[in-house]
Amino acid sequence: MIVPHFINGTELTSHSDSAPSTGPVFNPATGAEIRRVAFADSKTLEHALDVAEAALPGWRATGMAKRAQVMFNLREIIVSRSAELAAVISEEHGKVLSDALGEITRGLENVEFCAGVVHHMKGEHLEQAASGIDVHQTRQPVGVVACITPFNFPAMVPLWMISTAIAAGNTVILKPSEKDPSAANWIAKAFKEAGLPDGVLNVVHGDKQAVDHILSSTRIKAVSFVGSTPVASAIYSTASAHGKRVQALGGAKNHMVVMPDADIDAAADAAVSAGYGSAGERCMAISVVVAVGAIADELVEKITERTKNLTVGRYDDPAAEMGPVITKESLDRIATFVAEAPQHGAEVIVDGREWDFSHLPGEGYFIGPSVIDHVRPGMPCYDEEIFGPVLCIVRVDSYDEAVEMINANKFANGTAIFTRDGRTAREFEFAIEVGMVGINVPIPVPIGAFSFGGWKNSLFGDTHMYGPESFNFYTRRKVVTSRWPLPDESQINLGFPTN
Numbered sequence: 147m148i149v150p151h152f153i154n155g156t157e158l159t160s161h162s163d164s165a166p167s168t169g170p171v172f173n174p175a176t177g178a179e180i181r182r183v184a185f186a187d188s189k190t191l192e193h194a195l196d197v198a199e200a201a202l203p204g205w206r207a208t209g210m211a212k213r214a215q216v217m218f219n220l221r222e223i224i225v226s227r228s229a230e231l232a233a234v235i236s237e238e239h240g241k242v243l244s245d246a247l248g249e250i251t252r253g254l255e256n257v258e259f260c261a262g263v264v265h266h267m268k269g270e271h272l273e274q275a276a277s278g279i280d281v282h283q284t285r286q287p288v289g290v291v292a293c294i295t296p297f298n299f300p301a302m303v304p305l306w307m308i309s310t311a312i313a314a315g316n317t318v319i320l321k322p323s324e325k326d327p328s329a330a331n332w333i334a335k336a337f338k339e340a341g342l343p344d345g346v347l348n349v350v351h352g353d354k355q356a357v358d359h360i361l362s363s364t365r366i367k368a369v370s371f372v373g374s375t376p377v378a379s380a381i382y383s384t385a386s387a388h389g390k391r392v393q394a395l396g397g398a399k400n401h402m403v404v405m406p407d408a409d410i411d412a413a414a415d416a417a418v419s420a421g422y423g424s425a426g427e428r429c430m431a432i433s434v435v436v437a438v439g440a441i442a443d444e445l446v447e448k449i450t451e452r453t454k455n456l457t458v459g460r461y462d463d464p465a466a467e468m469g470p471v472i473t474k475e476s477l478d479r480i481a482t483f484v485a486e487a488p489q490h491g492a493e494v495i496v497d498g499r500e501w502d503f504s505h506l507p508g509e510g511y512f513i514g515p516s517v518i519d520h521v522r523p524g525m526p527c528y529d530e531e532i533f534g535p536v537l538c539i540v541r542v543d544s545y546d547e548a549v550e551m552i553n554a555n556k557f558a559n560g561t562a563i564f565t566r567d568g569r570t571a572r573e574f575e576f577a578i579e580v581g582m583v584g585i586n587v588p589i590p591v592p593i594g595a596f597s598f599g600g601w602k603n604s605l606f607g608d609t610h611m612y613g614p615e616s617f618n619f620y621t622r623r624k625v626v627t628s629r630w631p632l633p634d635e636s637q638i639n640l641g642f643p644t645n
């Protein structure tokens with residue numbers, strides 16, 4: 147079976163006469179190739195662009211109430227069939243079903259926000275800006291936009307992007323990750339069922355070749371991207387060089403500072419939950435625990451004990467707390483970070499490579515959770531994004547040392563501090579150079595009424611994703627100055643207009 151594109155409300159594997167090239171889609175829990183996904187050639191991409199351009203005038207002219215209704219309907223469809231969507235996500239991604247349901251809920255937050263489109267698209271009006279002159283500002287869609295999404299949230303990240311783009315009156319080309327492409331098709335069909343006209347949302351599958359076509363096309367006016375930092379950086383430069391509006395969210399290395407006054411049990415629970423949930427394949431996963439002062443030994447002991455008790459298994463095993471990682475390459479990469487850590491002076495105190503998965507059928511991409519202690523900046527396991535179930539522990543003497551280290555890091559997506567002292571928390575919030583901050587909250591993904599985004603190498607561009615900033619990204623503001631003079635009020639005046 148080939149996962150098809152979804153263009154103009156119809157599934158197709160190619161718009162060319164030739165058979166499509168395809169890529170493999172694996173079930174990470176067994177390592178088996180379960181289907182293939184069509185890769186769009188340029189003819190198919192141009193067809194999708196024709197369709198999206200043709201749908202734009204009609205969708206742009208569609209009333210806000212109708213757009214809101216589509217969002218309400220979509221929400222009902224996804225809520226009532228969330229188990230079905232979760233199974234689609236988990237089979238190709240590997241995350242446990244409860245986690246897939248969590249991803250759907252967080253994606254729905256933005257659909258709910260977009261149901262308030264009548265409010266978010268409202269402009270401003272100033273009566274009597276000058277004598278007899280009124281000024282108002284409207285928001286208009288930017289046109290055909292492209293959304294390019296990563297493997298780790300195959301439903302949530304598309305819902306973050308496309309719901310806002312569509313509510314704002316744009317038409318969309320969605321290019322999901324080729325590693326787990328089916329959730330995007332499921333969502334596109336749900337949008338159609340919710341009443342979205344054909345051609346407004348088009349799913350086009352592919353890899354770098356498809357992305358390169360998108361980036362250079364003058365028909366696409368804006369690009370939203372989420373993925374790894376090297377690709378995000380390249381997308382930002384190339385798409386902006388082609389005159390597009392771009393937001394490109396990249397990788398992360400999220401630190402969790404544990405102060406000596408923190409509740410150590412709560413901090414250990416949080417570190418383990420946020421470090422290993424979704425096998426550490428979350429851009430907001432905690433990957434570095436920064437133990438401040440004398441609590442380090444106790445904290446490491448509690449983290450170790452909890453880590454060893456985790457249950458790793460298939461996504462459909464209700465007892466499993468985390469599943470496999472996405473690919474064999476990813477598995478090998480993660481294992482190498484753990485294997486080489488001692489050479490760089492760190493100490494592996496829980497080794498995920500030693501976990502026993504021999505009872506599981508197939509050759510899934512399983513690795514257990516690891517804890518690496520005595521990590522320092524300059525070691526590969528600290529400097530690079532591992533994107534797997536590995537917690538690095540850095541021991542520091544003081545709060546100042548912790549802040550200095552985090553602020554020196556090239557990534558700045560999320561961070562957290564665990565403390566019982568309000569003043570320390572407030573100082574941290576003020577001083578830390580990171581886009582999203584948690585205070586006794588390890589994964590501070592903002593709720594849908596705020597926007598999501600990191601700083602530095604975690605986001606290239608000016609606007610954050612979903613929520614209010616997203617409506618800025620997907621609209622252009624137009625300011626209208628109007629005057630209705632009486633016939634005898636007209637005169638020639640070559641001076642620059644003032645009041």
Ligand code: NAD
Nearest residue numbers: 295296297322323353354357373374377395396397398429
């Ligand atoms: P990725 O960069 O490999 O792929 C992301 C998308 O880009 C996919 O659609 C892929 O097909 C495409 N792509 C891959 N290589 C490309 C290339 N050379 N040129 C053009 N397009 C290319 O990322 P991934 O492995 O799918 O996702 C994991 C990464 O995403 C991690 O680094 C993670 O931190 C990051 N991420 C960040 C956020 C955030 O909000 N900052 C959220 C989720 C994931």
